[in-house]
Amino acid sequence: MTTANMDKKILKKLEALEKKEGALAGPLDFYRKLLSIQLDTKRHTGKPRFSLSPETINERINAGRPLLEFDKLPVDWSLFEDTFKKIGALFASYSRDGAGTDWKQLSAGSSLKEAARAWFEGAPPSFLMAESNANTTLWEHVIQAAFNPFLVAYRDSIYSQVNQEYWRRSYCPVCGGSPDFAFLDKERGSRYLVCSRCDTEWIFQRLACPFCGTQNQSSLTYFSDDKGLYRLYVCDECQCYLKAIDLRQTEDEILMPLERFFTLDLDIQAQEKGYKPVAKARDRVGAEEGREDQYKKANINQ
Ligand SMILES: [Zn+2]
Ligand SMILES: [Zn+2]
Known part of the structure; x- marks a missing residue:
């Protein structure tokens, strides 16, 4: 199933649930709001210009190295920042820990890109903490949710060429x-x-x-x-x-x-x-x- 179809089906199912039960349970309501922000970002990303040659794909898969490398990702960082702020605000409104978080300070300048890199490459969360007063777990959730629409788009453009059995x-x-x-x-x-x-x-x-x-x-x-x-x-x-x-x-x-x-x-x-x-x-x-x-x-x- 393509990602776009999956998103549509999820929204339909949530709508049906809401009709049946009168209102969506807290976590599902949260998820629907999150999904609508992510969908908006996907629409803006469109089909990314991202590809890998079959040779590179085979080489990396055989060596046990994942296909995406941070520095080669064609991320639109202003779109990422925008997504990050919206998702930060959504998390803050649903979590006690996030209420006082200064997401604006965090997204200033290039620090957000570096934070995304740290998250992507698995650097210690202490790096993230130095940049913000948010709690680490919340931080990681927000970065992860904001990066997801980008990662999914890159995945869609290469994954069909991967031979599962070799991984x-x-x-x-x-x-x-x-x-x-x-x-x-x-x-x-x-x-x-x-x-x-x-x-x-x-x-x-x-x-x-x-x-x-x-x-x-x-x-x-x-x-x-x-x-x-x-x-x-x-x-x-x-x-x-x-x-x-x-x-x-x-x-x-x-x-x-x-x-x-x-x-x-x-x-x-x-x-x-x-x-x-x-x-x-x-x-x-x-x-x-x-x-x-x-x-x-x-x-x-x-
Ligand atoms: Zn993955
Ligand atoms: Zn175990």
Whole structure:
């Protein structure tokens, strides 16, 4: 499904839900507002002039290097800044922590581009903090949501050329981000991971933890609901969890980005059991050659 079609279907589904229930629940209402800002940005971005040769794509995929590199992205930074401010204001209006955040100061001059780079390349959040009085998690959420329309546009122009079978790594083949959702496909029950940053879907082995890589079956388990539609994968080695949906258990059309918001209960359950969503610092590990050491250092300093 193209991204534009997906967006339209999501908005339609939210509209139908609103009609049925009188009003949208808080998180869904928030998501609809976020989506409309992101759609506006997508419209302005249009079809980006971004491509990679088949050779480059093969080379990077074989070497385990994600396709997008920050310095090669044709980002319209004034459009990014505009998107960032709108999304910052939306987050601020929905979160206690964001209310006093000075997003204006943050977006002044070139610092926003550098902050986006730090986020994209997985630099320690302390860098971001020096630029702003916002709390780190909120900051990352806002940057991520503002960058998403751009990443998705670049992804759409290259991803069809990627051979899934040659990747099978725990981070996104397009942007290097970590997965925050998964699904088992209808045909064979193969497990696909979904990127938290650019929504790319890629195939990954079922019997391994996508975060620490363990294949020790006594450490890996999942919980599921009565219908067997949703799963919560947990790993006792790294204490991380991953939400998933089993597409073999439903005839409905599933809109993956929306599922994140339909399953917020699962996040609460997982965290009550002592598991955490994947550590941010582990994002992008191995995304670029030689960067692994840098991450380790960053972790120690935190
Ligand atoms: Zn990605
Ligand atoms: Zn693990």
